[in-house]
Amino acid sequence: ASHEIRALLTGEGNYRHLTFAEEAGRFAFVTDTRDYEADEPVFELYGGGLGDAAATLWVSHHSTAGFPDGMAVSDKEGVSISENGAVVMFGIRSRPDPEVDDDAEGEADEGAGRRR
Numbered sequence: 001a002s003h004e005i006r007a008l009l010t011g012e013g014n015y016r017h018l019t020f021a022e023e024a025g026r027f028a029f030v031t032d033t034r035d036y037e038a039d040e041p042v043f044e045l046y047g048g049g050l051g052d053a054a055a056t057l058w059v060s061h062h063s064t065a066g067f068p069d070g071m072a073v074s075d076k077e078g079v080s081i082s083e084n085g086a087v088v089m090f091g092i093r094s095r096p097d098p099e100v101d102d103d104a105e106g107e108a109d110e111g112a113g114r115r116r
Helices: 102-112
Strands: 015-021 026-031 044-049 056-059 071-073 092-094
Touching: 044 071
Parallel strands: none
Antiparallel strands: 015 026, 026 044, 044 056, 071 092
C-alpha cells in the first residue's frame, strides 16, 4: 500500500467526519466548501475510492434526485460506510432559511409606505 499524501478535495471550508472502509476501498466525508461564506453553511457528502485522485460529490440537496425538500446533509452526525462499500450512512437536517439582505428589506419597507 502506498503512503502518499494527497488532497482529495481543496477549498476553504469545514471538513468533517472523514471515514474509511478499507475492506471496501472507499472513503467519505462532509464539507461546506461550496457554501462556506454563509452564516449557516450547508454541507454536502463527498467520497470516492481509496485509489482515486480526488473525492467526488455524492450527495447534495442541490443535485441529488429525491433528496427531501428543505433538508441538507448534516455536519452533526457521523458518516459510515458498510463493509462491502455498497451503503453510506449519514445524517440530514433542516436546511437553514435563506439569508435576507437587511438593507434591501429596509428599502422595500420604506418605499411601501410612500404615496404620490
